[in-house]
Every structure is written in structure tokens, then in C-alpha cells.
Amino acid sequence: MRTRRLLSVRVGAAVSGLLLALALAGCAGESSIPFLEPKVPDVPKVEAGNFPNFSIPPTPRPPTMSPAELAKVQSELENSANDAQRRLQQADADAQKGQP
Numbered sequence: 297m298r299t300r301r302l303l304s305v306r307v308g309a310a311v312s313g314l315l316l317a318l319a320l321a322g323c324a325g326e327s328s329i330p331f332l333e334p335k336v337p338d339v340p341k342v343e344a345g346n347f348p349n350f351s352i353p354p355t356p357r358p359p360t361m362s363p364a365e366l367a368k369v370q371s372e373l374e375n376s377a378n379d380a381q382r383r384l385q386q387a388d389a390d391a392q393k394g395q396p
Contacts, residue, residue: 361369
């Protein structure tokens with residue numbers, strides 16, 4: 297009775313090991329196990345450029361800002377960046393004065 301149980305445990309371990317090895321072998325290389333690959337759907341071949349076009353043609357849109365508005369915003373951004381740079385340099389100079 298004991299040998300039969302021991303034999304069934306060994307057989308079960310061997311089968312488990314074989315299944316584990318088979319599962320890992322499918323993940324190991326570029327090619328997978330042949331009978332476990334998904335079925336490739338039968339898709340008819342179509343020549344290039346022969347696909348239907350369901351998209352809407354692009355509509356021309358006016359620019360969001362006029363060139364004058366764009367220049368104004370650009371100059372405001374540059375002025376803001378320059379002010380921030382000056383404040384940073386002033387704070388650095390003040391910190392340098394406080395150190396011995």
C-alpha cells in the first residue's frame with residue numbers, strides 16, 4: 297500500500313514537472329508550441345490603396361490667434377521669464393551678502 301502511494305506521488309511529480317517544463321518551453325523562445333498557437337483568422341488579401349475610406353475630409357480652420365496676438369503673448373511670456381530671472385538673481389545676491 298505504501299509503495300503504491302509512493303509510486304503515485306512520484307508519477308504525479310513527474311507529470312507535473314513535465315507539464316511545467318512544457319509550459320515554460322512555450323515562453324522561452326521566439327516560436328511557441330505548435331498545437332498551442334492561436335488560430336490565424338482567414339482574412340482576404342487586398343491590394344494596397346484599395347481600402348475603404350470612412351473618414352471625414354479635414355475642414356479648414358482659422359488660426360486660433362492672429363499673428364499680432366501671438367506676438368503679444370510671446371512678448372508677455374518673455375517679459376515674465378526675464379522678471380523671474382531678475383528676481384532669482386536678486387535673491388541669490390541677497391543670500392550671498394548674508395554669508396560670511
